[in-house]
Structure formats: C-alpha cells, structure tokens
Amino acid sequence: MSISSALSAGVSGLAANSTRLANISDNIANSGTYGYKRVDTEFESMVINQGRGGGLYTAGGVRAATSRDVNQRGNLVTTSNALDIAITGRGMLPVVTSSAVASGYSTPRDLMMTTTGSFDTDDQGYLRTNSGLVLMGWPANADGTIPAQPRDSATGLQPIRIDGSQTAADPTTRITLGINLPADAAVGGATGDAQEMNVEYFGNLGNSEQMAFTFTPDVSGTTGSRSNSWTMEVRDSAIIDDAATAADESLIGSYTLEFDSSATTGGRLMNVTTGSGGAFDPATGTLTVTGANGPMTIDLGRYGASQGITQLASDFSPANATKNGSPVGSLTALEIDENGYIRATYDTGFTRTLYQVPVVDVPNPNGLIALDNQTYKVSPDSGAFYLWNSGDGPTGEIAGYAREASTTDVAAELTDLIQTQRAYTSNAKVIQTVDEMLQETANLKR
Structure with missing residues (x-):
C-alpha cells in the first residue's frame, strides 16, 4: 500500500x-x-x-x-621548495609507492598518478613525499639527452634516484681561441719566435689537464715581406711521450693558418690547411683533434669573421681563450623546469640533466580509481594512459615551487x-x- x-x-x-x-x-x-x-x-x-x-x-x-x-583543477600555491611540483593544466605526475620500490619495482601495474607532490630525497636518494610516493621519470644519457621511450607503457620509467649524482664532473669538449697573433712577427727575416699558450681543460674524471698551442710564424720569405702564415701545433699534456722513441706523441694536430691582408678583411682568417689531426670545417670554423680524453673541438672562427683567431699589428693576446666543462663538484641544488627536466646544479657552476618527468593523461580522468594520498589508477572507465612531454598535447606544464590546492x-x-x-x-x-x-x-x- x-x-x-x-x-x-x-x-x-x-x-x-x-x-x-x-x-x-x-x-x-x-x-x-x-x-x-x-x-x-x-x-x-x-x-x-x-x-x-x-x-x-x-x-x-x-x-x-x-x-x-578529478577534472577540476585547484589553484596553484607558491612554495619555497624547488621540488614542490604541480601541473598548470590537465595531466598528472607518475608515482609509485616506496614499498613497490623496495620490492624492486618490476611491474608497470604499480604505477599510480597524482596531480601534485612535495618531493625530497630520502636516505637512499629517492625523490619521495612524506606519505611514501616516489616520483618516476626517464633517465638521461651522460650528455643530458633523453633516449626514445614508449609512450603507452610505463616500462621505460624508473624511480628517480639522486644519490649517484652527489658529485659529478663536466668534461671539456670545446676550446674557443679568440686570440690575436702579432702580424709583425710573420715577416721575412724576422726571428720567427714561436708564440705559446696553455689552456686548462677537464678530463673525463674531472682531472685538470693542459692543452698546449704553439704558433710559429712563416719567416722564410723575402726580408720585410709579410707571409701572413702561421703553423699551429696542438699538444695534449695528458699524453706522455714514449722515451724510447723520438716521436712527439703528445702532438695531436698540426695546421697552417693563413690570414687576409686586404683593406676590408685584413687580419681575419682566410685559409686553414691540415697537416695532421681532424680537418677544419669552414662552415662552423672548428676542427676536432683526438686527445687522451677523447675528441676535442677547437673553435678558430669562420673565414672572414671578426670573431675568432686574428692576425693584427698588436701584441700576442692569449687571454681570450675559453672552454666549457668544469672540475668535480658537489651537488648544491635540484630543480625541475617547465619541460619536466630534473636538473642538478653543482658548486662548480655545472648543471646536469638527470631525468625527464612525463605528464600522464587518460581520456576520462573522472573514471580513474581514487586511492589514498590523492593518487589514482587507471580503470576500464578511464581508458589507457599516455605519457606526454610536459606542455604537449592536451597536458599542462610542470611547475616547480608550487602545489595544487584542494x-x-x-x-x-x-x-x-x-x-x-x-x-x-x-x-x-x-x-x-x-x-x-x-x-x-x-x-x-x-
């Protein structure tokens, strides 16, 4: 009734x-x-x-x-921690539990997602939150590049661990010679004294070495006439000569440099002839020699350019030689940029890319399974996930020094x-x- x-x-x-x-x-x-x-x-x-x-x-x-x-976004709150991470739009951060990491993290089904987190290194070097969520990312190569990874699978992701990056060195790979050779020295009948300079560089282990450059003018012409020609020899101090032979094994490159003397481009590099070592590339103004620590690029400057090595009526000026690289340094800071790259900064000024954190997205975020600690897992209702680069596709950018509010x-x-x-x-x-x-x-x- x-x-x-x-x-x-x-x-x-x-x-x-x-x-x-x-x-x-x-x-x-x-x-x-x-x-x-x-x-x-x-x-x-x-x-x-x-x-x-x-x-x-x-x-x-x-x-x-x-x-x-889950689709609704909270306001971003600025913080003072570089590894407080949020996303400015759609998408989530990939995480796993610390217990899954402790057990060896071998299955992608352990992957979870969260929209924000306050991460810091734990006693084992993992980036994790106080609630035990470990941040996931793709490890970078030694040169800072990220290898190609599957985007529809978590198999390429690894728990982000920093302990092996507490100290690092940045080997020198490029030396730029912005120097001047005295034009009056390359004259027939002159003394022909060589100009010498040493440039410190850092080896693969962060060790300090010397790259020695010797510039010998061509004085074989008629007395008083300019040859505008020099022989450049490159030696690596890390290579020890064999006392049993007379060969100069530390010599890794020999080149003839010719300079222009015209009214418009006088004193600028005009031609480089290779005696030994890698060939000079006029398009880039560089040559590559092979030293004890591997290939080294030497930047002389392009033909006719005002930057680079010159021959002017002035004193020899070796002070403008520069290089990249740094000695062994200790980790001072970790930050994540808008592209999701986690970069380590060392006290020597060297910055190194360690990981890239992708942004996880699913077709229907509201269909995700909600778990503790503001984490989610995929379900048949949410659809399969896809790993985007930060800011690509429908996803927002990753923001450091920020948390997403409730x-x-x-x-x-x-x-x-x-x-x-x-x-x-x-x-x-x-x-x-x-x-x-x-x-x-x-x-x-x-």
Missing part, C-alpha cells in the same frame, strides 16, 4: 542524505589537503509501478550517486550541509508521520 511505500521512501531519503553528509564531511575535512579532488553527490529518483491514472501511487524513493571530480569550496560545502540537514530532518519527519498513521490504523481494531 502507498503508506508503506512512503515509509520506504523516507528511509531511502535518510540513507541518501547520510551519503551526501559523508561526502560533505570528507570534502570539508580535506579543504586544506593539497591535490584533493572534491566528491560530488547526485540524487536519482526511483520509480515503482508507475501506472496511468487509478489514483494509486507507490513511492519509489531516492538513491545517492557519488563521483569524484578543490573544496568550504562556503559551498556549508551551504550543502544546511540543505542536507534540512532534507534529513524532513525525511525523518516523514517516517515519524507514517509511523503515527500506521499506529492509528492499528488502533482501528480496538
């Missing part, structure tokens, strides 16, 4: 509003939780035996449906709380009224 269905509808109303109250309480409790996504509650009516006319109605009641609004609006939740309380009280009143009516019905027998 209808009176009984009214009782059932009232009970279902109590249950539905209890569910809504639980969700509201969860949202308010997590209003200060970084990365929290609020839970929405929707009521859905139930219809039982809805006929046409007849005047008889059976109440079906209501049921509550809950969903987490999406809870406390004022709106308090309004919902009042509405829920009133609805719950009203449903309780319905049950009370039905109880009284049933009591009156029972009293009819007396």
Whole structure:
C-alpha cells in the first residue's frame, strides 16, 4: 500500500542524505589537503509501478550517486621548495609507492598518478613525499639527452634516484681561441719566435689537464715581406711521450693558418690547411683533434669573421681563450623546469640533466580509481594512459615551487550541509508521520 511505500521512501531519503553528509564531511575535512579532488553527490529518483491514472501511487524513493571530480583543477600555491611540483593544466605526475620500490619495482601495474607532490630525497636518494610516493621519470644519457621511450607503457620509467649524482664532473669538449697573433712577427727575416699558450681543460674524471698551442710564424720569405702564415701545433699534456722513441706523441694536430691582408678583411682568417689531426670545417670554423680524453673541438672562427683567431699589428693576446666543462663538484641544488627536466646544479657552476618527468593523461580522468594520498589508477572507465612531454598535447606544464590546492569550496560545502540537514530532518519527519498513521490504523481494531 502507498503508506508503506512512503515509509520506504523516507528511509531511502535518510540513507541518501547520510551519503551526501559523508561526502560533505570528507570534502570539508580535506579543504586544506593539497591535490584533493572534491566528491560530488547526485540524487536519482526511483520509480515503482508507475501506472496511468487509478489514483494509486507507490513511492519509489531516492538513491545517492557519488563521483569524484578529478577534472577540476585547484589553484596553484607558491612554495619555497624547488621540488614542490604541480601541473598548470590537465595531466598528472607518475608515482609509485616506496614499498613497490623496495620490492624492486618490476611491474608497470604499480604505477599510480597524482596531480601534485612535495618531493625530497630520502636516505637512499629517492625523490619521495612524506606519505611514501616516489616520483618516476626517464633517465638521461651522460650528455643530458633523453633516449626514445614508449609512450603507452610505463616500462621505460624508473624511480628517480639522486644519490649517484652527489658529485659529478663536466668534461671539456670545446676550446674557443679568440686570440690575436702579432702580424709583425710573420715577416721575412724576422726571428720567427714561436708564440705559446696553455689552456686548462677537464678530463673525463674531472682531472685538470693542459692543452698546449704553439704558433710559429712563416719567416722564410723575402726580408720585410709579410707571409701572413702561421703553423699551429696542438699538444695534449695528458699524453706522455714514449722515451724510447723520438716521436712527439703528445702532438695531436698540426695546421697552417693563413690570414687576409686586404683593406676590408685584413687580419681575419682566410685559409686553414691540415697537416695532421681532424680537418677544419669552414662552415662552423672548428676542427676536432683526438686527445687522451677523447675528441676535442677547437673553435678558430669562420673565414672572414671578426670573431675568432686574428692576425693584427698588436701584441700576442692569449687571454681570450675559453672552454666549457668544469672540475668535480658537489651537488648544491635540484630543480625541475617547465619541460619536466630534473636538473642538478653543482658548486662548480655545472648543471646536469638527470631525468625527464612525463605528464600522464587518460581520456576520462573522472573514471580513474581514487586511492589514498590523492593518487589514482587507471580503470576500464578511464581508458589507457599516455605519457606526454610536459606542455604537449592536451597536458599542462610542470611547475616547480608550487602545489595544487584542494578543490573544496568550504562556503559551498556549508551551504550543502544546511540543505542536507534540512532534507534529513524532513525525511525523518516523514517516517515519524507514517509511523503515527500506521499506529492509528492499528488502533482501528480496538
């Protein structure tokens, strides 16, 4: 009968509003939780035996449906920690639990996602949060490049570990000679004294070595005439000559440099002839010699360029020789940039790329399975994940020194709380009224 269905509808109303109250309480409790996504509650009516006319109605009641609004983005909050990470738009960070790392992390199904996290190195060097989430990324090659990785699989991802990067060296690979050779020395009949200079460079182990350059002018011409020609010899101090032979084994390159003496481009490099060593490339103005620590690029400057090595009527000036690289340094800072590259800075000024953190995206974020600590896993409803470079495709950029705030609006939740309380009280009143009516019905027998 209808009176009984009214009782059932009232009970279902109590249950539905209890569910809504639980969700509201969860949202308010997590209003200060970084990365929290609020839970929405929707009521859905139930219809039982809805006929046409007849005047008889059976109440079906209501049921509550809950969903987490993962698509909604919280405001970014600036922090002072370089490895407080958030995403400026769509997408999530790949993480795993520290227990999964401790057990060897061998299965991609351990992969989880989170929108923000405050990471720091633990006692084993892993980047993890206080709640035990370890950040995942692709390791970089020694030169800082990231090898090609599968984008639809987590097999290339590794837990980010910094302990092996506490000290590092940056080997020298390029020396630039912005020097001047005295034009008056390359004259027939002159003394022909060689000009010498040493450039310090850093080897593969961070060791300090010397690259020696000797410039000998061509004075074989007619007395007083300029040859504008020099012989450059390159020697590597890391190569020890064999005393048993007369060969100069430290000599790794010999070149003839010819300079222009015209009115417009006088004193600029005009031609380089290779005697030994790598060939000179006019397009880049460089040559490559092979030393004890591998190939070394020497930048002389392009033909006719005002930058690089010159021959002018001035003193020999070796002070403008520069190089890249640095000796062994200790780690001083870790940062992540907008492209997701984690870079280490050392006290020698050297910066090295260690990992790239991709941004994880799924077709339906609201279909993800919510877990503890604001983490999520893929489900059939969310669809398969894809690993994007930060800022590519539909994803936002990775931001350091930032956390994503909770999406809870406390004022709106308090309004919902009042509405829920009133609805719950009203449903309780319905049950009370039905109880009284049933009591009156029972009293009819007396």
